[in-house]
Amino acid sequence: MVANDTTSMSNEPLLVVEDLKTHFHLKAGAVKAVDGVSLSLDRGKTIGIVGESGSGKTVLSRTIMGLNLGSNVHTEGSVHYQGNEILGLRAKQMRNYWGREISMIFQDPMTSLNPVVKIGRQVTEHLRHHLDMSKAEANDVALQLLHEVRIPEASERLNAYPHELSGGMRQRVCIAIALACGPKLLFADEPTTALDVTVQHQIMNLLGREQDDRDMAMVLVTHDLGVVAGRTDEIAVMYAGRVVERARTSDLFANVKMPYTEALLRSIPRTTQRSHTRLAAIPGRPPDLIHPPSGCSFSPRCAYAQDICHEEMPSLIEAGAGHVYRCHTPVGSNAATESFETNLAAGLPQAVSIKLHADAVAQQEGVA
Amino acid sequence: MGKLIIVRLLRMFATLLAVSAITFFMLKLLPGDPINQIVPLEKLDDLELVAEKEREYNLHGSSIEQYGRWLKGALRGDLGKAITQPKRVSEIIGDRWTITAELALVSVIFSVLLALPIGIFSAYRQGRTSDRVLSAGLQTGLSIPSFVIGVFLILIFAENFKILPATGWTRLSDSVWGNVKGVILPAIALSMANMAVFARLIRADMIATLQENYILSAKAKGMSDWFILFRHALRPSSLSVITVIALNLGALLGGTVVIEQLFAIGGLGRQLYDSILRRDYFVVQGITVVIASVYVVLNTMVDFVYLAIDPRIRGGRH
Numbered sequence A: 001m002v003a004n005d006t007t008s009m010s011n012e013p014l015l016v017v018e019d020l021k022t023h024f025h026l027k028a029g030a031v032k033a034v035d036g037v038s039l040s041l042d043r044g045k046t047i048g049i050v051g052e053s054g055s056g057k058t059v060l061s062r063t064i065m066g067l068n069l070g071s072n073v074h075t076e077g078s079v080h081y082q083g084n085e086i087l088g089l090r091a092k093q094m095r096n097y098w099g100r101e102i103s104m105i106f107q108d109p110m111t112s113l114n115p116v117v118k119i120g121r122q123v124t125e126h127l128r129h130h131l132d133m134s135k136a137e138a139n140d141v142a143l144q145l146l147h148e149v150r151i152p153e154a155s156e157r158l159n160a161y162p163h164e165l166s167g168g169m170r171q172r173v174c175i176a177i178a179l180a181c182g183p184k185l186l187f188a189d190e191p192t193t194a195l196d197v198t199v200q201h202q203i204m205n206l207l208g209r210e211q212d213d214r215d216m217a218m219v220l221v222t223h224d225l226g227v228v229a230g231r232t233d234e235i236a237v238m239y240a241g242r243v244v245e246r247a248r249t250s251d252l253f254a255n256v257k258m259p260y261t262e263a264l265l266r267s268i269p270r271t272t273q274r275s276h277t278r279l280a281a282i283p284g285r286p287p288d289l290i291h292p293p294s295g296c297s298f299s300p301r302c303a304y305a306q307d308i309c310h311e312e313m314p315s316l317i318e319a320g321a322g323h324v325y326r327c328h329t330p331v332g333s334n335a336a337t338e339s340f341e342t343n344l345a346a347g348l349p350q351a352v353s354i355k356l357h358a359d360a361v362a363q364q365e366g367v368a
Numbered sequence B: 001m002g003k004l005i006i007v008r009l010l011r012m013f014a015t016l017l018a019v020s021a022i023t024f025f026m027l028k029l030l031p032g033d034p035i036n037q038i039v040p041l042e043k044l045d046d047l048e049l050v051a052e053k054e055r056e057y058n059l060h061g062s063s064i065e066q067y068g069r070w071l072k073g074a075l076r077g078d079l080g081k082a083i084t085q086p087k088r089v090s091e092i093i094g095d096r097w098t099i100t101a102e103l104a105l106v107s108v109i110f111s112v113l114l115a116l117p118i119g120i121f122s123a124y125r126q127g128r129t130s131d132r133v134l135s136a137g138l139q140t141g142l143s144i145p146s147f148v149i150g151v152f153l154i155l156i157f158a159e160n161f162k163i164l165p166a167t168g169w170t171r172l173s174d175s176v177w178g179n180v181k182g183v184i185l186p187a188i189a190l191s192m193a194n195m196a197v198f199a200r201l202i203r204a205d206m207i208a209t210l211q212e213n214y215i216l217s218a219k220a221k222g223m224s225d226w227f228i229l230f231r232h233a234l235r236p237s238s239l240s241v242i243t244v245i246a247l248n249l250g251a252l253l254g255g256t257v258v259i260e261q262l263f264a265i266g267g268l269g270r271q272l273y274d275s276i277l278r279r280d281y282f283v284v285q286g287i288t289v290v291i292a293s294v295y296v297v298l299n300t301m302v303d304f305v306y307l308a309i310d311p312r313i314r315g316g317r318h
């Protein structure tokens, strides 16, 4: 039995990922979707993985979970779960973890439930499979779960098909499914992106509550720093397949080092802002992962970029306890201010747009 | 849901009516007057005899009137008189249809039983060697005409091993074992091409289904591949193959002609062929209408199967 490793000490992290790489081999070359990611997660804690579309968040979580589909994929590095290496295990061995130790909630509840299978079976099938429950026992547990995730008329819902439920309800069903066998680690890959704003908060609160009740660790994947702000213990910011800044959540917001994190922060809609304030989209496009830019992968879009940025890939620098970042001239440093002024004077679009945004915010705060 | 069924049924009856009219009037358009087949050439001057025969064979009055009378008879199960034998058309069809229906049904069952595992397995192993080998095999199966397969089967199992009869048909009522032995070879010959079509359809739909997010969710729940294939992927992947199976069953009823000829089986197909050669106008008409109607009815049944398979088509909340 792999589930409970008695040899591992209980104060050791639940999950340790070291120098993980996931490359897809295409004719055009290798897509370096995940390129050397390290993280660790303690029992019951939450880490937020944040980054723009295409930064490799989904590929990272699926690689950790061993759910990478496709034969052209190449993985390297290590993933320890409760002290055991699980990277590279065959599907047959991973099935002991999937659903019962580690489970996942997907982005789109509209497509992640089987449209021709009743909710009841979808909530109970893995209970019966993993925990050897009888149909009646599994049904009782399913009812309990649906109550827990606040689905009204739970017993009728068991007999319904997915299309008879709203998006929010479906995501609640998906959460119930993911929680059913009592996993210790939950991946939530943009669990609210496909939902209405009002429903998003309910679902996030539900996840937080369940997590506390069950002492379950969570990897929360999102492109919105605002979502993870109050709900995570630690945040890892991803760019082009790498973690470019990682810190305890409060440290990160108090002391941003990496210009990309700063840019993400600027793109959070602030409740104090008037609705007509434009969000600062990050100028430029995410990099080509087959031929990434030389030097710092953010350099073509960075307002602080200087010559060294285009030549040398910054290494991971420690800023304090558990706070690391990759940048030659971190935000707030004199060098950063200097290169920003230089770039602004040269009319670099990303520098100009930051200036405009700052002016707009200042003006609004003055008016208010 | 109930309303949906009624609408489909009404549509089916309308189609049946149209099919019967089209068949009836198309045959009317053929050159030559059937009366020439009925009344010997030298007696065609005998107007009284001609008029009497015209009434007997429903050839009097306008075409519309003839169709009206024919339809009335058809609704009672009477499709008129045969010309070349002293029987009613419905009698002849009644005599023969069970043979063809059994042949068609057994061959479709053979093809489905073979196609399902092949299609599912190929989809599961998509792109690997086993899938490529199977796909190449299916391509071959598809391109060999049924009578060639029939000839080989006869050579091997009838001539060489002498375990199954080469020709002839034993009715189920006469001998169950004889009937089973007689149906095997022609049914296999008929089933190969369909099997290849079904298997390729299942494979293609299954591959598409396996890309769906809900398959990944099932995998992430730790369900076995076998469970995912059969309990999650098969049902949503079977809609198009079911349509094609039903349509093939209909097509087989008319399409067994060659095989019935090769194995000397006196089914509907052979009767149709003979009747065309002998210009037995009314038998041709009757068999054509029956085959077309079976086609239409099967099509409607497919719609009902859809309703059973895919809850989304049932529409609305309970």
Ligand SMILES: Nc1ncnc2c1ncn2[C@@H]1O[C@H](COP(=O)(O)OP(=O)(O)OP(=O)(O)O)[C@@H](O)[C@H]1O
Pocket (backbone or CB within 6 Å): A024, A026, A031, A033, A051, A052, A053, A054, A055, A056, A057, A058, A059, A060, A070, A223, A289
């Ligand atoms: N099977 C694959 N073959 C080739 N490239 C792939 C494959 N899967 C993902 N990629 C590439 O890997 C990169 C990272 O994708 P990923 O889905 O992890 O991004 P993401 O951060 O989750 O973005 P999003 O916010 O849009 O979900 C993308 O550039 C994507 O095109």
Ligand code: SF4
Pocket (backbone or CB within 6 Å): A258, A259, A260, A296, A297, A298, A299, A300, A302, A303, A304, A305, A306, A309, A314, A326, A327, A328, A329, A330
């Ligand atoms: S300042 Fe240089 S190293 Fe830092 S993020 Fe910008 S481009 Fe990269």
Ligand SMILES: [Mg+2]
Pocket (backbone or CB within 6 Å): A057, A058, A059, A189
């Ligand atoms: Mg993603």
